[in-house]
Amino acid sequence: MVFAHDTEQSLLAAVTLANSAEPPDTLTSVAELDAFYERFEFTGRRDRTRAELDEVRALRPVLRELLTGDRDDAAALVNTLLAGARALPQLVRHDRFDWHLHAVVADAPLATRIAVEAAMAMIDVIRADELSRLDVCADDDCEAVVLDLSRNRSRRFCSTACGNRNAVAAYRARQAAGS
Template sequence: MVFAHDTETALLAAVELANSELEPDTLTRVADLDAFYERHQYTGAHERTTAELDAVRALRGDLRALLTCTRDEAVATVNTMLTEAQAVPQLIRHGDLDWHIHAVAISEPLDVRIVVETAMAMVDVIRADEMSRLAVCADEDCDGVVLDLSRNRSRKFCSTTCGNRNAVAAYRARQSG
């Protein structure tokens, strides 16, 4: 394990959210947000409204910028995110999850909690000097964010689709050459 469970969970959610605006957009309905909320084990307030969906969708560009910037840029962004949210980290245990960090109340809007959880996860990434675990997809036709949690740092593509497309292209190039 590269990071603590809550850090990995927050990073995976942030990457999925950032990549959801790529074609096809995978976060267009409240039902899509409901599935995202469940898949990434969020807790607390979830209004299930179009306004909440719009607020979460509005985060995508900023999250993409954070996940693909330099370490120094990430420090400045994370500090701003935490300050604006008035984050106060506390250890919390609930459900099946052991002690982990929440930095805003679970009553805060979902978009605020996503920002703070992502910022807290990035604190771990920055402190561990692991920014290289975040990159842009190696597929020349894709701008997806890649989170590489592999032991040997070998993940280059944001999805199986991009990886397969490149493997097929490489195979065809070898066969024609």
């Protein structure tokens, strides 16, 4: 484990949400937002409305900027997000998770909680100078964000599909060069 469990979970959620805007858009319905909420084990208020979905969707470019910016820009955006939400970090324990940080109240809007949790996770990334664990997919036709939590820092592609597509292209190029 590179980071604490809540940091990893928040980073994975932020990357997934930012990447949901990549074609094809994978966050278009309240049901898809419900699945996202459950997958990343968010707690607290859920309105289950189109307005809530739209607020979360509007967060995607902000998260992309947060996850792909340089260290100084990321730090400035973290401060902006936390100040805008009037974040007050607190240790909490719930469900299957031991002590971890929440920085806004449980009845804050979902988009606010997602933004603040991503910002809190990025605090750990920035302080540890680990922004190299975040990058854009190495596939020339993909703009998705990659979170590399591997020990040897070897992850280059956002998905198996992008990795496989590049491996096949490299194989074919080697075969063509050998002919």
